[in-house]
Amino acid sequence: MSVLLSSFARLALFLLAVFPSWVQCSSSESPMKRAPCPALPSSPQFSDTALPDPFTFLDGAAVTTLGAWTCRQAEVNSLFQINELGTKPPPPSTLTATLSSSNALAITASEAGKSITFTPTISFPTTGTAPFPAIIAFNGLSFPRPAGVALITFNVDDMAQQVNLASRGQGKFFTLYGANATASAMMAWAWGVSRIIDALEMTPNARIDTKRIAVTGCSRNGKGALVAGAFDTRIALTIPQESGSGGTDCWRLSDALQARGVVTQTASEIVQENVWFSRSFETFANTSVNMLPVDHHMLAGLVAPRALFVIDNVGIDWLGAESSFGCMKSARRIWQALGASNNMGYSQAASHDHCSFPASQQAVLTAFINKFLLGLSANTTVTETAGNYMFDTPGVWDPWNAPQLA
Numbered sequence: 001m002s003v004l005l006s007s008f009a010r011l012a013l014f015l016l017a018v019f020p021s022w023v024q025c026s027s028s029e030s031p032m033k034r035a036p037c038p039a040l041p042s043s044p045q046f047s048d049t050a051l052p053d054p055f056t057f058l059d060g061a062a063v064t065t066l067g068a069w070t071c072r073q074a075e076v077n078s079l080f081q082i083n084e085l086g087t088k089p090p091p092p093s094t095l096t097a098t099l100s101s102s103n104a105l106a107i108t109a110s111e112a113g114k115s116i117t118f119t120p121t122i123s124f125p126t127t128g129t130a131p132f133p134a135i136i137a138f139n140g141l142s143f144p145r146p147a148g149v150a151l152i153t154f155n156v157d158d159m160a161q162q163v164n165l166a167s168r169g170q171g172k173f174f175t176l177y178g179a180n181a182t183a184s185a186m187m188a189w190a191w192g193v194s195r196i197i198d199a200l201e202m203t204p205n206a207r208i209d210t211k212r213i214a215v216t217g218c219s220r221n222g223k224g225a226l227v228a229g230a231f232d233t234r235i236a237l238t239i240p241q242e243s244g245s246g247g248t249d250c251w252r253l254s255d256a257l258q259a260r261g262v263v264t265q266t267a268s269e270i271v272q273e274n275v276w277f278s279r280s281f282e283t284f285a286n287t288s289v290n291m292l293p294v295d296h297h298m299l300a301g302l303v304a305p306r307a308l309f310v311i312d313n314v315g316i317d318w319l320g321a322e323s324s325f326g327c328m329k330s331a332r333r334i335w336q337a338l339g340a341s342n343n344m345g346y347s348q349a350a351s352h353d354h355c356s357f358p359a360s361q362q363a364v365l366t367a368f369i370n371k372f373l374l375g376l377s378a379n380t381t382v383t384e385t386a387g388n389y390m391f392d393t394p395g396v397w398d399p400w401n402a403p404q405l406a
């Protein structure tokens with residue numbers, strides 16, 4: 001018996017040495033591709049005044065199967081890294097994590113002789129049983145903390161600054177990967193979230209169930225929360241709150257709103273304001289967003305079929321809630337194609353102070369928390385707006401066909 005065990009142990013060690021990814025594949029942050037996928041065209045020319053078709057590859061081939069969809073999702077993931085957000089580096093060569101007695105989780109990442117330590121904090125719930133579900137909140141939570149859920153507060157500015165254009169390349173991420181790394185601040189934060197999940201996976205005494213993790217933030221941090229959810233398939237629930245343009249708004253729809261006289265944040269403004277996007281995005285923002293092979297219905301679509309709940313406020317023009325409405329209504333067709341429409345919802349409440357969560361949205365938020373973090377049954381069919389907006393799907397903005405893939 002002991003001989004058998006030890007040869008099995010030796011085989012396992014051999015497999016670990018030869019195929020280190022052998023143990024990681026069940027919890028990878030990257031989307032799984034199921035089929036041989038088409039290569040990205042080398043210098044793609046793209047132009048579309050409407051929202052690009054999520055179900056057509058850049059080379060023109062149609063997505064008709066679930067396998068092809070996994071390839072298209074990987075393509076869209078690459079397109080966002082190339083054109084908007086910069087490169088998300090893979091896990092660093094070395095990662096260590098230590099939970100202090102005050103529940104600070106010190107995470108040290110090392111690569112090529114450089115090393116950083118960042119320290120999100122965990123606040124455990126007073127009800128429920130370990131391991132707990134958790135919400136990773138960018139610079140804190142902007143809605144009431146749900147019972148039975150741990151709160152992990154992530155200081156995103158420490159990872160990548162977001163003061164103004166001079167923030168480019170500033171923060172711990174850039175200490176590790178160099179000030180010229182292509183990653184935008186938001187992609188640097190997304191990398192940080194993935195390392196938090198790695199750290200939780202390797203620290204059982206942190207008592208977090210990494211299969212039940214949500215990510216959220218409000219306003220600029222809501223834009224970032226959507227990016228984090230899009231770029232780590234281990235995140236069960238993504239909750240961007242009042243994220244506006246650069247978050248759940250579509251660039252093309254925000255430009256149209258602006259043209260109609262609603263003073264809304266646009267791509268051309270955002271690249272002059274801050275470093276949330278990569279330098280490569282300026283090419284589109286400075287000329288025309290119609291050249292972008294993606295828009296944010298497809299950023300949301302990187303989350304699918306995992307859960308996405310979009311919280312909006314119709315009272316602030318700059319947020320472009322009508323753009324978010326059309327963008328998310330279009331995005332929801334991706335979940336429909338995957339047979340998972342109830343994993344995606346949006347709620348746009350009547351005018352209120354920015355990032356002050358109104359009681360009118362509590363029941364629908366609770367439904368998403370209950371279903372996707374607490375494992376309870378709940379009705380998550382939520383497609384509501386206080387804005388009385390009209391947006392036909394399919395329509396002039398999304399004239400494409402959505403196949404039935406599942």
Ligand SMILES: *[C@@H]1O[C@H](CO)[C@@H](O)[C@H](O)[C@H]1NC(C)=O
Pocket residue numbers: 178179180
């Ligand atoms: C970043 O790029 C600039 C311009 O090419 C160069 O002068 C600078 O040395 C680079 N910085 C780092 C940290 O590599």
Ligand SMILES: *[C@@H]1O[C@H](CO)[C@@H](O)[C@H](O)[C@H]1NC(C)=O
Pocket residue numbers: 279282283286
């Ligand atoms: C975009 O426009 C701004 C302002 O004119 C300029 O500073 C920046 O270099 C431009 N970027 C590109 C890629 O053309």
